[in-house]
Amino acid sequence: MGRLIVLVLLVVLAVWLVRRALRAPGDQADLRKRAEAAGQLVRCAHCGVHLPRSEARDAGGLLYCSDEHARLGER
Numbered sequence: 001m002g003r004l005i006v007l008v009l010l011v012v013l014a015v016w017l018v019r020r021a022l023r024a025p026g027d028q029a030d031l032r033k034r035a036e037a038a039g040q041l042v043r044c045a046h047c048g049v050h051l052p053r054s055e056a057r058d059a060g061g062l063l064y065c066s067d068e069h070a071r072l073g074e075r
């Protein structure tokens with residue numbers, strides 16, 4: 001009976017390890033996908049800093065990191 005419990009514990013441990021190993025790369029891909037969905041990185045036309053698309057200011061068809069740079073325009 002004791003051997004059976006040890007065997008079951010080993011199987012559970014093995015399944016857990018395999019699932020964890022399989023999940024790790026998937027999580028990283030998910031993170032990247034989420035980062036892309038949250039905001040594709042764009043470049044400020046004035047200073048060249050990269051920022052998420054959702055935070056960029058759109059002025060005259062160009063993207064800027066701040067209202068200040070949108071006012072100053074392309075450099």
Ligand SMILES: [Zn+2]
Nearest residue numbers: 044047065069
């Ligand atoms: Zn800028």
